[in-house]
Amino acid sequence: xxxxxxxxxxxxxxxxxxxxxxxxxxxxxxxxxxxxxxxxxxxxxxxxxxxxxxxxxxxxxxxxxxxxxxxxxxxxxxxxxxxxxxxxxxxxxxxxxxxxxxxxxxxxxxxxxxxxxxxxxxxxxxxxxxxxxxxxxxxxxxxxxxxxxxxxxxxxxxxxxxxxxxxxxxxxxxxxxxxxxxxxxxxxxxxxxxxxxxxxxxxxxxxxxxxxxxxxx
Amino acid sequence: xxxxxxxxxxxxxxxxxxxxxxxxxxxxxxxxxxxxxxxxxxxxxxxxxxxxxxxxxxxxxxxxxxxxxxxxxxxxxxxxxxxxxxxxxxxxxxxxxxxxxxxxxxxxxxxxxxxxxxxxxxxxxxxxxxxxxxxxxxxxxxxxxxxxxxxxxxxxxxxxxxxxxxxxxxxxxxxxxxxxxxxxxxxxxxxxxxxxxxxxxxxxxxxxxxxxxxxxxxxxxxxxxxxxxxxxxxxxxxxxxxxxxxxxxxxxxxxxxxxx
Numbered sequence: 001x002x003x004x005x006x007x008x009x010x011x012x013x014x015x016x017x018x019x020x021x022x023x024x025x026x027x028x029x030x031x032x033x034x035x036x037x038x039x040x041x042x043x044x045x046x047x048x049x050x051x052x053x054x055x056x057x058x059x060x061x062x063x064x065x066x067x068x069x070x071x072x073x074x075x076x077x078x079x080x081x082x083x084x085x086x087x088x089x090x091x092x093x094x095x096x097x098x099x100x101x102x103x104x105x106x107x108x109x110x111x112x113x114x115x116x117x118x119x120x121x122x123x124x125x126x127x128x129x130x131x132x133x134x135x136x137x138x139x140x141x142x143x144x145x146x147x148x149x150x151x152x153x154x155x156x157x158x159x160x161x162x163x164x165x166x167x168x169x170x171x172x173x174x175x176x177x178x179x180x181x182x183x184x185x186x187x188x189x190x191x192x193x194x195x196x197x198x199x200x201x202x203x204x205x206x207x208x209x210x211x212x213x214x215x216x217x
Numbered sequence: 218x219x220x221x222x223x224x225x226x227x228x229x230x231x232x233x234x235x236x237x238x239x240x241x242x243x244x245x246x247x248x249x250x251x252x253x254x255x256x257x258x259x260x261x262x263x264x265x266x267x268x269x270x271x272x273x274x275x276x277x278x279x280x281x282x283x284x285x286x287x288x289x290x291x292x293x294x295x296x297x298x299x300x301x302x303x304x305x306x307x308x309x310x311x312x313x314x315x316x317x318x319x320x321x322x323x324x325x326x327x328x329x330x331x332x333x334x335x336x337x338x339x340x341x342x343x344x345x346x347x348x349x350x351x352x353x354x355x356x357x358x359x360x361x362x363x364x365x366x367x368x369x370x371x372x373x374x375x376x377x378x379x380x381x382x383x384x385x386x387x388x389x390x391x392x393x394x395x396x397x398x399x400x401x402x403x404x405x406x407x408x409x410x411x412x413x414x415x416x417x418x419x420x421x422x423x424x425x426x427x428x429x430x431x432x433x434x435x436x437x438x439x440x441x442x443x444x445x446x447x448x449x450x451x452x453x454x455x456x457x458x459x460x461x462x463x464x465x466x467x468x469x470x471x472x473x474x475x476x477x
Contacts, residue, residue, distance in 0.1 A: 044322065045320055045324050045327060046324075048326070050257055051290055051292060053293045054292050055294055082475045085296045086274065090475075124356075126346075126472075133275070134275030135276070135277075136277060146270060146271035157376055164376065166378040180292075216294065
């Protein structure tokens with residue numbers, strides 16, 4: 001058994017050592033061609049289409065959503081943004097959460113205003129965002145991350161209590177770019193909509209605090 | 218004691234596996250399996266160029282490029298271009314500063330700002346819009362494909378939230394732009410689809426209904442930045458109902474479309 005193991009440890013490095021130069025030699029054999037290829041490249045005109053653009057941003061977030069009168073609960077969401085220029089972006093967000101019982105339901109004990117299905121809440125919003133206060137945060141003397149604040153304003157719909165409500169969404173957040181294409185987002189949104197679940201129409205503010213991650217592509 | 222002349226099969230497999238793994242790991246660096254595109258290299262043709270730490274004018278300038286210095290263009294984002302110097306230093310330069318560089322052919326790279334219709338042909342287009350559908354608020358998501366300079370095939374999904382009913386509309390259409398080279402370019406769209414109307418749950422029980430819809434719309438694309446447009450349109454929806462009379466709904470809509 002011991003000799004078998006020894007052979008493994010001997011043969012693997014030997015094989016690697018023997019075959020490695022072959023691989024490198026093959027790669028090097030390409031080298032003499034390079035000047036010819038390079039000469040060909042030299043003639044081309046550089047156009048913007050050749051350059052990879054990273055204007056889209058896809059992200060996910062988790063947070064807490066306070067549904068007015070219905071308690072607060074976890075919210076999970078997805079976001080897709082398109083960065084128009086260094087100042088503006090447009091963003092689509094979609095989130096799901098669930099309403100808890102109102103204090104009236106809890107105190108009365110037996111009353112159920114909504115069924116379980118009706119307690120499920122989902123929303124989406126299409127927003128325009130403005131990036132403000134760009135800068136850097138220093139983690140150590142040598143390591144700094146780019147950051148900026150942003151504010152958003154959007155319109156969308158909320159599906160709740162078997163109804164769809166036209167919803168305005170206001171938001172703000174702080175974005176930390178761990179690399180050029182990977183960012184952490186600490187943000188909040190306020191989803192405003194009117195409902196008549198308690199008789200008269202009333203406007204509700206539904207605040208959401210969230211932590212998200214996003215990638216640019 | 219006779220020994221086996223060659224390696225036992227498990228050992229051979231193992232060493233082969235190790236070698237393949239090593240080869241695969243080093244392959245991208247050697248042969249560029251994942252990125253076969255050659256580097257885009259330009260040289261600086263002005264006295265100096267500022268390099269910012271991030272894609273925005275508010276980020277600190279932490280480097281300056283010298284006249285004649287070769288730089289590799291890595292990617293672009295929102296009007297900024299990420300570059301790398303020969304010494305491996307990376308940062309962002311303004312897109313407008315590309316006019317102070319020269320390509321390998323001695324020409325200024327083509328980073329034009331004018332509205333070029335060809336830049337969007339054979340590209341997909343993602344759009345989102347808000348509007349007023351009759352008396353209801355509407356939100357629309359659309360996906361299009363521009364297959365010639367003039368024609369776009371488009372599918373869209375729209376939700377309406379009204380006081381007495383909610384509805385959903387799924388449609389497909391063909392869009393024609395007679396003057397695609399204009400910065401503000403009008404279009405005509407014909408489409409058809411299905412609308413599903415659900416009366417509000419707070420009202421007395423009424424039935425959901427599904428109708429076919431024919432659409433004709435007139436609108437305009439406004440060029441905002443490269444491959445990004447504002448789109449405004451007026452749509453006439455003709456609902457083919459199962460009742461005695463058909464229904465007409467007008468809608469105003471405004472939104473953004475991005476080509477990718």
